[in-house]
Amino acid sequence: MARLSSIPFEKVDPQxxxxxxxxxxxxxxxxxxxxxxxxxxxxxxxxxxxxxxVSTTRGSVNMKLTELARLxxxxxxxxGL
Numbered sequence: 001m002a003r004l005s006s007i008p009f010e011k012v013d014p015q016x017x018x019x020x021x022x023x024x025x026x027x028x029x030x031x032x033x034x035x036x037x038x039x040x041x042x043x044x045x046x047x048x049x050x051x052x053x054v055s056t057t058r059g060s061v062n063m064k065l066t067e068l069a070r071l072x073x074x075x076x077x078x079x080g081l
Contacts, residue, residue, distance in 0.1 A: 006035055012034060015044060016040055054066070
């Protein structure tokens with residue numbers, strides 16, 4: 001299986017560093033952004049799409065609980081986390 005390395009925080013695009021800090025507060029971790037930072041423009045486009053979607057559709061459920069639900073669905077679907 002192919003694996004991508006993590007980019008050191010200092011070398012991650014400054015805009016993505018800001019996103020990482022937000023994820024650290026909301027989700028308790030942001031390490032995955034260091035892997036997605038290999039393609040910063042693609043990840044920024046995803047953020048531009050996803051953040052507004054999540055903020056308007058999740059209602060009062062916090063991000064941590066939302067992420068736990070996603071992980072449970074992935075586990076039930078045997079996604080091999």
